[in-house]
Amino acid sequence: MRYFIDISYKGTSYHGWQIQKNAHTLQVEIENALFRLLGVQTPIMASGRTDAGVHAKQQIAHFDTAEAIDIERLKYRLNRYFARDIVINSIVEVKPDAHARFNATERAYEYYVNQNKNPFLQELSYYFPKPLNVDLMNQAASKLLGVQDFESFSKVKTDVNNFICNITRAEWQIENVSLVFHVTANRFLRGMVRALVGTLLEVGLEKITVEDFKKIIEQKDRTAAGDAAPPKGLFLSKVTYPSSIYSN
Amino acid sequence: MRYFIDISYKGTSYHGWQIQKNAHTLQVEIENALFRLLGVQTPIMASGRTDAGVHAKQQIAHFDTAEAIDIERLKYRLNRYFARDIVINSIVEVKPDAHARFNATERAYEYYVNQNKNPFLQELSYYFPKPLNVDLMNQAASKLLGVQDFESFSKVKTDVNNFICNITRAEWQIENVSLVFHVTANRFLRGMVRALVGTLLEVGLEKITVEDFKKIIEQKDRTAAGDAAPPKGLFLSKVTYPSSIYSN
Numbered sequence: 001m002r003y004f005i006d007i008s009y010k011g012t013s014y015h016g017w018q019i020q021k022n023a024h025t026l027q028v029e030i031e032n033a034l035f036r037l038l039g040v041q042t043p044i045m046a047s048g049r050t051d052a053g054v055h056a057k058q059q060i061a062h063f064d065t066a067e068a069i070d071i072e073r074l075k076y077r078l079n080r081y082f083a084r085d086i087v088i089n090s091i092v093e094v095k096p097d098a099h100a101r102f103n104a105t106e107r108a109y110e111y112y113v114n115q116n117k118n119p120f121l122q123e124l125s126y127y128f129p130k131p132l133n134v135d136l137m138n139q140a141a142s143k144l145l146g147v148q149d150f151e152s153f154s155k156v157k158t159d160v161n162n163f164i165c166n167i168t169r170a171e172w173q174i175e176n177v178s179l180v181f182h183v184t185a186n187r188f189l190r191g192m193v194r195a196l197v198g199t200l201l202e203v204g205l206e207k208i209t210v211e212d213f214k215k216i217i218e219q220k221d222r223t224a225a226g227d228a229a230p231p232k233g234l235f236l237s238k239v240t241y242p243s244s245i246y247s248n
Numbered sequence: 249m250r251y252f253i254d255i256s257y258k259g260t261s262y263h264g265w266q267i268q269k270n271a272h273t274l275q276v277e278i279e280n281a282l283f284r285l286l287g288v289q290t291p292i293m294a295s296g297r298t299d300a301g302v303h304a305k306q307q308i309a310h311f312d313t314a315e316a317i318d319i320e321r322l323k324y325r326l327n328r329y330f331a332r333d334i335v336i337n338s339i340v341e342v343k344p345d346a347h348a349r350f351n352a353t354e355r356a357y358e359y360y361v362n363q364n365k366n367p368f369l370q371e372l373s374y375y376f377p378k379p380l381n382v383d384l385m386n387q388a389a390s391k392l393l394g395v396q397d398f399e400s401f402s403k404v405k406t407d408v409n410n411f412i413c414n415i416t417r418a419e420w421q422i423e424n425v426s427l428v429f430h431v432t433a434n435r436f437l438r439g440m441v442r443a444l445v446g447t448l449l450e451v452g453l454e455k456i457t458v459e460d461f462k463k464i465i466e467q468k469d470r471t472a473a474g475d476a477a478p479p480k481g482l483f484l485s486k487v488t489y490p491s492s493i494y495s496n
Contacts, residue, residue: 008366009367055367084365084367084375087366117335118256118335119257119303119332120303120372122331
């Protein structure tokens with residue numbers, strides 16, 4: 001039996017998602033919990049990794065069990081097991097070949113910037129007090145839309161064989177006390193959202209123009225783009241699958 | 249010259265407001281910052297203490313200087329000095345005899361309860377998953393209104409000589425994903441809001457009735473009331489002064 005598990009987490013206390021030797025990661029914590037509660041080693045496979053300090057409103061992973069499980073009971077026990085920074089939103093049965101990484105058709109991220117110092121968002125947004133031209137940031141963001149090569153915004157150390165992504169949403173919005181960058185694509189490269197945000201902030205500061213930003217995309221060279229924005233402002237917010245993956 | 253300083257803080261990393269020997273408190277941190285930036289020992293007096301782990305959206309304190317200061321510059325330097333969990337909202341000149349504690353006419357608190365596990369509110373609300381009858385909690389809260397003796401909700405160790413408070417607002421509201429208790433009074437006793445919330449939650453669980461709650465007030469005995477709710481859900485939200493305290 002295969003299940004998809006829908007997880008929210010605050011990434012502050014973790015060395016990212018992916019299992020690492022001798023490091024406290026989200027994947028390790030969740031696999032440890034499943035081992036304790038199910039009594040067997042239960043590896044999980046996520047839609048994608050998140051870096052150290054990055055959060056998730058919705059991360060999806062799959063895992064297998066030899067027999068059908070009581071979904072509601074496992075969800076309840078996992079939420080009791082974890083401290084408050086890991087929350088299990090749901091567990092659903094899927095077809096045995098459904099794959100959390102390969103079947104995801106779309107990933108959405110949000111990046112939170114705060115221009116005013118706010119003591120309650122310390123670990124959940126990037127405090128950036130310099131004045132920003134949000135209109136220019138949105139003009140530049142619109143250049144990201146469509147199927148393009150985004151090598152300029154990928155970490156150099158990567159194991160992908162191409163840098164083509166289809167970005168379907170890229171815009172900044174003012175939401176309550178935050179300035180939020182929404183970006184959705186079929187896939188993302190390593191460090192891509194933080195590199196996009198770091199470069200768009202340079203547009204907002206008017207250090208580079210919208211035309212410069214367009215050229216940075218075309219250069220396919222990471223050194224052309226700006227510094228990565230810090231991880232604490234970044235949230236994986238939604239992962240989308242075709243309805244055909246669900247059993248029945 | 250006397251100034252009022254308007255401060256927000258996340259109380260998680262501090263042993264409360266009040267100066268203590270060998271403890272990292274908000275008052276110590278702010279006095280240290282003023283000493284560094286002004287070059288002279290500058291004691292501050294707040295509207296009231298907050299306990300360890302309690303937050304403030306607005307805390308007011310006063311301090312004196314020998315000469316007039318550049319208010320905007322000091323605010324800017326203090327915000328640069330502090331990490332992100334202490335924010336200076338404003339500094340205003342007041343009359344030399346204006347007193348942050350004695351002249352405050354009203355204090356408002358908010359207490360945040362979350363019935364769903366939320367990873368992003370870990371240090372900012374009380375996670376309380378048991379079903380609550382909010383209607384009964386509001387019926388009980390309405391019994392708090394007016395001038396009454398609230399000894400039942402005061403810590404036993406206290407230096408006040410009476411327990412009379414005038415509560416002008418006491419109600420629960422649903423706000424986004426939280427259930428929020430709003431309470432306003434001319435003064436509060438030690439541990440009062442947390443004792444009120446703990447006892448109102450017992451009403452919400454239907455462990456005690458609204459009539460029982462009314463009797464608890466009348467008993468003037470702390471052991472009659474419920475346990476104190478944890479500090480992390482509590483925010484000092486507003487302190488009010490008469491306009492006559494401001495200079496000019």
